[in-house]
Amino acid sequence: MSARTALVGLVAGLAAGRAAAQMPAPPDSTHVVLQATRPALEQLAQQLDQAAQAKDSSSDARDWARAQVAVVRLRLAEGDFQIGDRVALRVEDDAIVAPLADRVQAQAQPAGKTIEQQLSDTFAVGQGRDLILPAIGTVSLRGVLRSELEGHLTRYISQYVRDPVVHARPLLRLSIQGAVARPGYYYVPTDAVLPDAMMAAGGPRPEAKMEKARIERGGSRVWEGDRLRLALAEGRTVDALNLRTGDQVVVPTQSNLFDGVRFVSILLGIPVTVYALTRIR
Helix, strand or coil, X not given: CCHHHHHHXXXXXXXXXXXXXXXXXXXXXXXXXXXXXXXXXHHXXXXXXXXXXXXXXXXXXXXXXXXXXXXXXXXXXXXXCCXXXXXXXXXXXXXXXXXXXXXXXXXXXXXXXXXXXHHCEEEEECHHHEEEECCCEEEXXXXXXXXXXXXXXXXXXXXXXXXXXXXXXXXXXXEEEECECCCEEEEEECCCEHHHHHHHCCCECCCECHHHCEEEECCEEEEEHHHHHHHHHCCCECCCCCCCCCCEEEECECCCHHHHHHHHHCCCCCCCCCCCCCCCC
């Protein structure tokens, strides 16, 4: 049985748990974590403020709203990028070097590469949430949302390349462990859905117990069971699941191999789209 077949079973099988999982979203999910713009998050914060003060709501609902306000406002202040994240960057070539870049042009070509070629790579977010780019220096990502990344880098690079065409995609490092073909750490685009991220690890092995898959953070389970099945059935992305660098996707081993094969084999006809995780569109 192929890894693709197993992923088909996981994705399609999630729909079966949907009816049983009609429960409130977890405090740190959907509305807060999508790749929202700054105005959208500011509007959300205002709505949550109102909900936190609504006298006709229960105390639990008001407490939930207050917790969400804090999450959103922290995100607006600190941005989305953490140390250890990576950014896949591509700057289209044949651009005109801006006057400010004259002083770095010589540095940009020791290996026969233009500035644009040197900037087209994957770069790690380092201490201070900085991105160190060859030839042109350090770019701070503190306070930058994922939705702002491309525009933020375009403005910085335009000091060195006139009218640059910049493609930037945030990547998140996830640990994918258990009954998958190649357990390990993988950098995944934040707009990828979890089954695609698992395909980076070669997909589940035949003995994988997909219905028991879970996501852990610091030893605690943050997604599992009906909540996880519903979230994946809805096609939530890595970002919408509010995953963070270092989170661990765990796929347990099927105790009964026949049950595992039967679970995925009934859903063979359902297509699954798998794409290159590091591709920059």
